[in-house]
Every structure is written in structure tokens, then in C-alpha cells.
């Protein structure tokens with residue numbers, strides 16, 4: 001209770017008043033919920049698998065030069081409606097390891113009192129009869145949502161956005177696995193908490209049990225990919241109707257496909273156009289769509305420039321890390337890519353200020369800047 005309270009960098013003041021015996025119990029319960037979110041979200045584990053974690057479940061492996069290269073979590077995998085699980089190992093990223101270390105400290109007393117080594121004991125050892133948080137975690141997660149809204153939001157602007165009805169979003173344990181599957185499938189380059197890329201989380205997850213076909217996670221990622229592709233093509237369609245400009249070599253082809261679909265569904269305003277009919281019209285185009293940082297790819301393997309030097313054939317997906325967005329006929333650039341192009345232009349300008357550049361380097365940079373500027377001009381007619 002005498003722990004110094006850290007300063008909130010946004011306000012310059014203590015992030016909360018001092019603890020007392022009541023608020024400490026509440027804050028511990030909220031910390032347990034926060035750790036649950038980190039573990040469930042970043043590993044893609046099911047609720048029963050997260051709650052099977054025990055003290056000592058984390059192991060680290062190091063490369064020959066001593067750097068940690070894998071964080072492994074041992075727990076029990078449950079598939080379908082099986083009540084009997086089997087031991088399994090998930091590979092994960094550092095924030096999950098950190099959350100497990102916090103849980104080990106947090107759960108030590110509550111678990112020891114009941115002779116258990118679970119990481120998820122009910123923390124209130126005085127009043128609670130149950131050993132394990134089990135289904136109570138749902139109530140705890142929703143209390144945590146309210147706790148964050150009170151601490152960091154206002155009545156009008158909660159930090160956890162409300163549901164479509166305007167009421168507080170009801171959190172369930174299932175949502176974490178589905179959401180990470182959606183991000184891995186559709187926005188792998190997006191960031192979590194401003195620093196970790198979903199790509200990192202997915203590379204780690206696919207190395208462990210989550211990547212095995214028994215876990216079902218790959219199938220969920222694929223299902224989310226199909227849903228995300230349809231959402232993205234609807235976004236293209238709606239933006240086209242409002243006159244948003246497309247750029248890049250594929251823009252004419254994609255613009256024509258969208259205009260043809262538009263003519264078929266008729267003059268209804270975009271929001272009430274028959275989405276089922278639209279889905280039928282656009283589904284094959286949607287299947288080729290891969291969202292990227294500098295351009296979206298409407299993938300056609302026969303013309304894909306990124307596959308020209310690929311050794312594995314046939315390739316069923318684009319190699320987006322080798323994308324040539326101004327040259328490949330599959331690339332389509334929209335306003336959602338503008339920030340990345342502006343950033344590239346500013347990098348090129350900064351490099352050009354360097355006095356020690358050779359003439360050839362300077363020419364190459366200028367050409368690059370011209371190419372970037374042409375894309376930006378195209379997006380800002």
C-alpha cells in the first residue's frame with residue numbers, strides 16, 4: 001500500500017490516488033483481467049487453454065549468443081467439445097511473458113492458500129469460496145472495461161468504444177482469438193500498442209501449437225481473411241461511389257470492375273444497396289485482394305512482379321515484402337496509403353540533404369522522390 005504511485009506522462013500527475021485495503025483488492029482483480037487480455041489476445045489461445053496455465057508454464061530459449069529467441073508457454077490444448085485436453089506448447093512474444101511473470105506474483109498467495117498452482121485463482125481469499133476464476137472472468141473483463149472508462153475516459157468519450165447500440169461493449173472471451181485472427185489475416189503490418197506488429201505475433205503463434213492444424217487457429221485466420229476481404233472490397237465500392245480517387249497500375253481495372261457492379265445494383269444510395277447482390281458481384285475480386293502498406297494487391301499470379309524471382313511455384317499469395325507498387329499491374333493505391341507515401345517522400349528529402357552523397361546516389365534518390373511525388377499527385381488531383 002505504500003508503493004509510490006507512478007506519474008501518468010499525459011497529465012504529469014499520479015495515475016491514481018493512494019491504495020487502501022479495499023482499492024488494492026479491486027486493483028489486483030483489474031490487473032488479473034489486464035493480464036488475461038494480453039495472454040488471450042496475443043497467443044490466440046482459447047479461454048480454457050489460457051486458464052490451464054500454471055505457475056512455471058513459461059520457458060525461454062536462447063540463441064548461442066545468449067539472446068532470447070523464443071518465449072514458450074506450456075498449457076493444455078482443448079479441441080472442439082473435448083473435456084480432456086492434451087499438453088501443448090505455444091510460442092509467443094515478450095509482452096505475454098511479462099504478463100505471465102506478473103500473474104505468477106499476483107496469484108502466489110491466492111493459489112497457495114488453496115493448495116493450487118493455477119495462474120488464475122480467485123484473488124479474494126477471504127470472501128470467495130471458489131478456487132479458480134473460471135466463467136467469472138467474463139464479469140471481470142467487463143468490470144475492467146468500466147474501470148478503464150472511469151480512469152481514462154469521460155462519460156461522452158469512453159476509452160473502450162461502445163457497441164453499435166451505444167451501450168458499453170460486452171466483452172466475451174471468444175472475441176480475443178477472433179480479433180487477433182482478423183488482424184493476422186487482414187492487417188499483419190498493423191501495430192498493437194503502437195510498437196508490436198501483428199506479423200510478429202502471428203509468426204510466433206504459428207510456430208507453436210496455434211500453428212498446428214489441430215488447434216484450429218489457422219482455419220480461423222483463413223475464415224477471417226475471407227470476411228475481411230469482403231469488408232475491404234465493400235469499402236472500395238462505397239468510396240468509389242463517393243468519388244474517391246484510385247491510383248497505381250491496377251486502378252483502371254479495379255475502377256471498371258467497381259463501376260460495373262455499381263451499374264448492376266442500380267442507383268440506390270451506397271448504404272442501402274443490396275449487399276447480398278453486391279457480394280455475389282464482387283466476391284471473386286475480393287478473393288484476390290491483399291491489403292498492403294504502400295498499395296493493395298489484386299493478386300494475379302501470372303502478372304505478379306514480386307513472384308518473378310520466387311523459387312517456389314506455384315505461389316498462391318503475393319510476396320508483399322517484395323511489392324513494386326508503381327510497376328506491378330496488380331497494385332492499386334488509395335487514400336489509405338497516402339500517409340506511407342508521404343513518409344517515404346519525407347525520408348527521401350532528408351536523405352537528399354546529406355552532403356556526402358555521390359552524384360549517382362543523388363540521381364537515384366531524386367528519381368525515387370519523383371516517383372513518390374507522382375503517386376501523391378495522383379491521389380490529390
Ligand code: SF4
Pocket residue numbers: 295296297298299300303304305306307318319320322323324325328329330331332
Ligand atoms: S508486386 Fe505487389 S502488387 Fe504485384 S503481385 Fe506482388 S504484392 Fe501484389
